[in-house]
Amino acid sequence: MRTTQQLFDLTGRIALVTGGSRGLGLQIAEALGEMGARVILSARKQADLDAAVARLGARGIVASAIAADMASAEGVAALATEALAQAGRIDILVNNAGATWAAPAEDFPLDGWDKVMNLNVRSIFLLSQAVGRQSMIPRGRGRIINVASIAGFAGNAPDSPMKTLSYNTSKAALMNFTRTLAGEWGRHGITVNAVAPGFFPSKMSRGLLENAGEEQMIRSVPLQRLGDDEDLKGVAALLASDAGKHITGQVIAVDGGNSAVR
Structure with missing residues (x-):
């Protein structure tokens, strides 16, 4: 019988x-790397990727990067092809790339709707399908972690500054994508789960925190704090490792209790 430390080990x-x-x-990449995984990062901007790889390397993590535009089917296919060419296989897929757009529902532009839905739902379907078909299903194992949001659990209050119809809709869709794919691919030894972060300071949430007021946001959270640069590490390590081998089809909120009281 393996120890708990051995169950969390991602070496190889x-x-x-x-x-x-x-x-x-x-943050998730750092967690997986700290547990021994080799990490391949993807994003649109090469300069940002280079900085991230350098940061991980300074922590002793083996990392590389692929610049890719997830907004197109061709970009997703190219990413899957290049990642598999680099590493030979993908054991863990973390679908984190996403976008948001704010506008009142009655004025919501179609291009804004399509941008969010294409990146937050369509690209995740395409990349999961490609990695599953080319690497995980043939090998009979894999871990897929989708980054959703507590915005997928509910709508926005009438007095909320958040006018994020497409974002909330996309994250709710991602949650049921997670459950449905878990049901189909469990027989292949693949687990599919989602994490639903609450309010974390980030480039995407900066405008919301400024408009709503950070202190007001904090007061709405039972733990009276926002997420920090450690709070997703534990759940990511759990879902990526053999410690979570009997967990699939689940959405785990990491939000200081916010979704429990909304």
């Missing part, structure tokens, strides 16, 4: 993390 595993050059994606 290959992880692909999209949106991995900063924020939550980089």
